[in-house]
Amino acid sequence: MKIDVLLGLQWGDEGKGKVVDVLTNKYDIIARFQGGPNAGHSLEFNGIKHILHIIPSGIFHDKAMNVIGNGVVIDPIIFKREIDNIRKLGIDATKKIIISKKAHIILPTHRILDGASETAMGKDKIGSTLKGIGPTYTDKISRNGLRVGDLLKDNFKEIYQKKIDRHLKMLSTFDYKFNFAEFEEGFFEGIEVIKSCKIDDTEFYINEALYGMKKVLAEGAQGTLLDIDFGSYPFVTSSNTMCAGACTGLGIAPHRIGEVIGIFKAYCTRVGSGPFPTELENGTGEELRKIGHEFGATTGRPRRCGWMDLVALKYVVMLNGVTQLIMTKADVLDSFDTIQIATKYRVNGKVTDRFPFDIETDIEPVYKEFKGWNTDTTNIRTYDELPKEFKDYMKFIEREVGIPIKYVSVGPDREQIIKIK
Numbered sequence: 001m002k003i004d005v006l007l008g009l010q011w012g013d014e015g016k017g018k019v020v021d022v023l024t025n026k027y028d029i030i031a032r033f034q035g036g037p038n039a040g041h042s043l044e045f046n047g048i049k050h051i052l053h054i055i056p057s058g059i060f061h062d063k064a065m066n067v068i069g070n071g072v073v074i075d076p077i078i079f080k081r082e083i084d085n086i087r088k089l090g091i092d093a094t095k096k097i098i099i100s101k102k103a104h105i106i107l108p109t110h111r112i113l114d115g116a117s118e119t120a121m122g123k124d125k126i127g128s129t130l131k132g133i134g135p136t137y138t139d140k141i142s143r144n145g146l147r148v149g150d151l152l153k154d155n156f157k158e159i160y161q162k163k164i165d166r167h168l169k170m171l172s173t174f175d176y177k178f179n180f181a182e183f184e185e186g187f188f189e190g191i192e193v194i195k196s197c198k199i200d201d202t203e204f205y206i207n208e209a210l211y212g213m214k215k216v217l218a219e220g221a222q223g224t225l226l227d228i229d230f231g232s233y234p235f236v237t238s239s240n241t242m243c244a245g246a247c248t249g250l251g252i253a254p255h256r257i258g259e260v261i262g263i264f265k266a267y268c269t270r271v272g273s274g275p276f277p278t279e280l281e282n283g284t285g286e287e288l289r290k291i292g293h294e295f296g297a298t299t300g301r302p303r304r305c306g307w308m309d310l311v312a313l314k315y316v317v318m319l320n321g322v323t324q325l326i327m328t329k330a331d332v333l334d335s336f337d338t339i340q341i342a343t344k345y346r347v348n349g350k351v352t353d354r355f356p357f358d359i360e361t362d363i364e365p366v367y368k369e370f371k372g373w374n375t376d377t378t379n380i381r382t383y384d385e386l387p388k389e390f391k392d393y394m395k396f397i398e399r400e401v402g403i404p405i406k407y408v409s410v411g412p413d414r415e416q417i418i419k420i421k
Helices: 016-026 077-088 108-124 135-141 148-152 158-172 181-186 185-197 202-211 244-252 283-292 308-321 389-402
Strands: 003-008 029-032 041-045 046-051 067-070 097-102 199-200 217-218 256-265 269-270 304-306 322-326 338-347 350-352 363-371 404-408 417-419
Touching: 003 016, 016 217, 016 256, 016 404, 029 202, 067 202, 067 304, 077 185, 097 202, 108 135, 108 158, 135 199, 135 322, 148 181, 148 185, 148 199, 158 217, 181 202, 199 202, 202 217, 217 350, 244 256, 256 308, 283 304, 308 338, 322 389, 338 389, 363 389, 389 404
Parallel strands: 003 217, 003 256, 029 067, 029 217, 067 097, 097 199, 256 322, 322 404
Antiparallel strands: 041 046, 269 304, 338 350, 338 363, 404 417
16 A cells, blocks of 8 residues: 655645545545644634644544654644644544654744744844744754653653753853743643653554555645745745655655645745745735635734746646645635736746746746636535636646646635545
8 A cells, every 4th residue: 555645835825734634534544744833734614713733634533543753843832732622622632643753842942942043033034933843853953852752761851951951052142032931831741741642653653554555644734835955945944845755754665655646726825934936915915815814824924925836836746746736725716807827937037937946036927817717616516517717727727737636625614625527
């Protein structure tokens, strides 16, 4: 059995949480392979909106087990908060979660270091979510991290204090004021909640499940354009958000990858700093934001909005080996008379269809215009009911990218999705 991988193909916020929730009935295991609480996966059903930051999006289904892989970084305070919120719905999530011993822990001082670093950068700041993600991955790479398996050791408190002392010494070089006690509050309660879940060598668990013909879906966080290697560097996250990250973030071999499901919005958004070639800093962009309720699920920050970017989409489809596409939030475009898609870039006067190394250069999108459908699609449930203009828009993207669109989402609820035959 092979493992399917579900990824975001833009700058995050593509609707991965909803799609995982919809697809979970087909899978026995949902596994997160990278990222941390800087990702917010929104799910909506029964009139209630749920936002998950660390816990995989299969948690609301009875059958699926949920794995937090070694590539994830976990904030115990936020993890406990998520468990508590899910418990209010009558679900004991601790019985449905398996956590890798090799996943890293976000310490209180990681969050302080994040804030101190961002403040020191001034106007050149990256736009961090200030969740301590970058400093945690930095410690992981420099071999100074605290892992979930360390929580089970008798001398855990001693290990913890040594790492805190090291960070406090680093912080003394910053002109940054903080109250450590406020950041540490709730940390050890969160540690106990983590320990109440099953902690295991999840690389064995995943591979044994595949050999046992179990169906597994790997769930990515953020989006490919935020990948540490291939994203719009340096305005990126601190992990590999693309398909290859599923191998290193779960401990599976490349030949084990099956379907690669890529999710993209019918337009583009981005939170925080960084280049955004098709951004609309005008009334149209504001209208997209208003209709699409484009505010970060984790930070609450307003998202920057713009038209679909096929140059970027083709690039990430190539990098990930995407085999099928899912288009989300198509209903946001329901009221537009005309819609545009960037098919090429004009970079320093030259037209190209390649995503450039230095995306901060002067990039002018080359657009193709489409007639809008001016139809409320939120209650449509079959492909045949969709307006011709909607189908034309979708078919153009399919032809350009060379990958079929299998599902289209026309609203936030798990029922508002159309399967394309």
